[in-house]
Amino acid sequence: MLLHLKRILTPDEVRHARALLMADDAPWIDGRHSAGAQAREVKRNEQLAQDSAPAAELRALVLRALQREPLFFSATLPRKIYNPLFNRYHPDAPAYGAHIDGAVLHSHADGQWVRTDVSCTVFLSEPDEYDGGELTIEDTFGVQRIKLPAGDAVLYPSTSVHAVTPVTRGTRLASFLWIESMVRSDERRRLLFELDMNLLKLRQRWGETAESTALTGIYHNLLRQWAST
Structure with a gap:
């Protein structure tokens, strides 16, 4: 990216x-x-x-x-x-x-x-x-x-x-x-970045919703799987 x-x-x-x-x-x-x-x-x-x-x-x-x-x-x-x-x-x-x-x-x-x-x-x-x-x-x-x-x-x-x-x-x-x-793969970093940016746009447009909360959980669960600290 x-x-x-x-x-x-x-x-x-x-x-x-x-x-x-x-x-x-x-x-x-x-x-x-x-x-x-x-x-x-x-x-x-x-x-x-x-x-x-x-x-x-x-x-x-x-x-x-x-x-x-x-x-x-x-x-x-x-x-x-x-x-x-x-x-x-x-x-x-x-x-x-x-x-x-x-x-x-x-x-x-x-x-x-x-x-x-x-x-x-x-x-x-x-x-x-x-x-x-x-x-x-x-x-x-x-x-x-x-x-x-x-x-x-x-x-x-x-x-x-x-x-x-x-x-x-x-x-x-x-x-x-x-x-x-923390995430070694460029492809995985790109996916996480795109998810994060689109979540930001969704919140700016609609505020906090059940869907944005669920997608935030997906982001953090992916990060939890892929990250090394």
């Missing part, structure tokens, strides 16, 4: 994040330091040093934003969240070729091992600030090209082949992270 989450970050949060990332002393390093053997061959970007003070402050900002967003919880059913990282693309560090994220990652921030079920990118640059830089995601309906407003996010299965096309003008800033879901 590919899902666009709008306005995850407030305008003030976007401005604060950009100020830290665009500061003259921001500790950017070669992005290949955090890549596996295959990814290093196609990764040409910069990444904010994970052990820096700006990275710690920005991690907390992004996590707070995600945790207050009901759609994020409904779509991912998070068990663990890999600490948010931050990257930068520009003409001298322009692209990340086609790759698949590692299945299990070790977080340097909190020491957790996280299975990567869902990938998330939070955009921190406006689309007109750079040329290129689309996040391309291969799914069952073909290749999706994603370039969202600053503060918006996209969720997609970590099993997808994806890439960032070359940035030829300007700078693309983003945060990226992974979620280990």
Whole structure:
């Protein structure tokens, strides 16, 4: 399931994040330091040093934003969240070729091992600030090209082949992270999400009814069968 989450970050949060990332002393390093053997061959970007003070402050900002967003919880059913990282693309560090994220990652921030079920990118640059830089995601309906407003996010299965096309003008800033879901199957998460969203619409239209209560029971019974905590 590919899902666009709008306005995850407030305008003030976007401005604060950009100020830290665009500061003259921001500790950017070669992005290949955090890549596996295959990814290093196609990764040409910069990444904010994970052990820096700006990275710690920005991690907390992004996590707070995600945790207050009901759609994020409904779509991912998070068990663990890999600490948010931050990257930068520009003409001298322009692209990340086609790759698949590692299945299990070790977080340097909190020491957790996280299975990567869902990938998330939070955009921190406006689309007109750079040329290129689309996040391309291969799914069952073909290749999706994603370039969202600053503060918006996209969720997609970590099993997808994806890439960032070359940035030829300007700078693309983003945060990226992974979620280990309580429900491992993407198909089961999608079904639960669709059921949850339709229940919400039914309640908005008709209020609480016997039918919505029964369907809520079905949702939780499915979650009870499929979830690992």
